[in-house]
Amino acid sequence: MTATAEAEPDTQQDSTSTNTCFARFINVQKSYDGEQLVVKGFDLDIRKGEFVTLLGPSGSGKTTCLMMMAGFETPTHGDILLKGAPINGLPPHKRGIGMVFQNYALFPHMTVAENLAFPLEVRHLSKAEIQRKVERALAMVRLEGFGDRRPAQLSGGQQQRVALARALVFEPELVLMDEPLGALDKNLREEMQYEIKRIHADLGVTMLYVTHDQTEALTMSDRIAVFNDGVVQQLASPETLYEAPENAFVAYFIGENNRLQGIVTEYSETVCQVQLDNGDRVLAKPVAVSGVGERTTLSLRPERVAIIRGESTGFDNRFSAEVREVTYLGDHLRTRLSVCGSDEFVIKTPNAADHAALRAGDVIDIGWTMQDCRALDA
CATH class of the missing domain: 3.40.50.300 (P-loop containing nucleotide triphosphate hydrolases)
Structure with missing residues (x-):
């Protein structure tokens, strides 16, 4: 894949002419x-x-x-x-x-x-x-x-x-x-x-x-x-x-990322369902997949994952996770979880009193939207 300025939708000005x-x-x-x-x-x-x-x-x-x-x-x-x-x-x-x-x-x-x-x-x-x-x-x-x-x-x-x-x-x-x-x-x-x-x-x-x-x-x-x-x-x-x-490559080179691998089991142009290697099913936005049966790596930013307390209908994906490690980083906490078959799943939460109470061994509910979870190449 060769990326060019001409192909990049993010550039709104015309940069394809030597005049510009x-x-x-x-x-x-x-x-x-x-x-x-x-x-x-x-x-x-x-x-x-x-x-x-x-x-x-x-x-x-x-x-x-x-x-x-x-x-x-x-x-x-x-x-x-x-x-x-x-x-x-x-x-x-x-x-x-x-x-x-x-x-x-x-x-x-x-x-x-x-x-x-x-x-x-x-x-x-x-x-x-x-x-x-x-x-x-x-x-x-x-x-x-x-x-x-x-x-x-x-x-x-x-x-x-x-x-x-x-x-x-x-x-x-x-x-x-x-x-x-x-x-x-x-x-x-x-x-x-x-x-x-x-x-x-x-x-x-x-x-x-x-x-x-x-x-x-x-x-x-x-x-x-x-x-x-x-x-x-x-x-x-x-x-x-x-x-x-x-x-x-771009997802994992730019910033921290959670990687979950699996196979596409349902597909449309706007949403796909992925069965992870541990059997869990996740809804994601199809970006670099085109149909059922393809292997994919899901990309999910740690700050896009929320800790859920009580009932909530705002998340397309919701799982129970076990806290493995909590690291204090001043303005936020970096919490490593065991969930979806991964022991290296990371979430980042603001440094608030309720989040600071998390300890290794706690079981919490987490969730994220389909739009924040991108189905990329395997």
């Missing part, structure tokens, strides 16, 4: 040895000012696509366009693209100001113009007064801000980011996510971002392309990817 899209991959393939493809028929249209993330596990092909856009790798097949013009044969320094790497790639012998001035000097700007742009870039990343320091005198978060400022200082229309926050600790990483998102909103620059961190992708992106084995599994907004995954 800013950057474009057209049936791009890449092989390093002439035999095995690491990118297989990649199609993507990126609108001007959009923040698009390539998300996937290591070795899935996402970084290779970024490097082909930057000019550090050449496609084996297909075309890459920037503002409607093919750039396959254009060297990196002539593409006018900003680049931010995971290891910052700052010059250690230069001050912060000299690092930022470098891409302007090679473009032969005047000293006055260089000074103005450097000061503006430092203010953009909130590092005014740091121009005379060297990279070794900065924290990891500050170095990453300088790397971002250097990518933006010559005012490129497209900025590429390759796992830029991977070397930061959790708190700094979260802070920089919102900082990059703020800068993107302020400048309106187009960004193509690579990460394997789903939280980063969900937090920052307008759209996300989920990669696996060189193929885009789904291209959509963060909300659509989380709420409406099209296949099992």
Whole structure:
């Protein structure tokens, strides 16, 4: 399955024309040895000012696509366009693209100001113009007064801000980011996510971002392309990817998920009944199944499962479950249950006094709607 921007129902604007899209991959393939493809028929249209993330596990092909856009790798097949013009044969320094790497790639012998001035000097700007742009870039990343320091005198978060400022200082229309926050600790990483998102909103620059961190992708992106084995599994907004995954890989790569396997016993276009491997029957929304007899994996988000107390008619599926483990996580509780033939069934509930009373060994009733349970590929 190859997902394209043209096929994605979530994108309401027309991104199929080179008149409306800013950057474009057209049936791009890449092989390093002439035999095995690491990118297989990649199609993507990126609108001007959009923040698009390539998300996937290591070795899935996402970084290779970024490097082909930057000019550090050449496609084996297909075309890459920037503002409607093919750039396959254009060297990196002539593409006018900003680049931010995971290891910052700052010059250690230069001050912060000299690092930022470098891409302007090679473009032969005047000293006055260089000074103005450097000061503006430092203010953009909130590092005014740091121009005379060297990279070794900065924290990891500050170095990453300088790397971002250097990518933006010559005012490129497209900025590429390759796992830029991977070397930061959790708190700094979260802070920089919102900082990059703020800068993107302020400048309106187009960004193509690579990460394997789903939280980063969900937090920052307008759209996300989920990669696996060189193929885009789904291209959509963060909300659509989380709420409406099209296949099992996307469902389990984006967020936590309960997986229940079984066989379709009744089917229509809007609802199917699945007999689980333990014999229980579940009503689900058919997404990647097409008829009776097919094996399927059901996808159900933990927060979509409710604890039922007393009589309730609001759930298509209702089961008794035994509590195995309760984990306190501050704003919510993560409870592991034994139900529907699985000892790893998880629910997430708000941190309320009645839920906090759950203990291992308790038997509770849980329920969920058919719409929240998606029947995907086996």
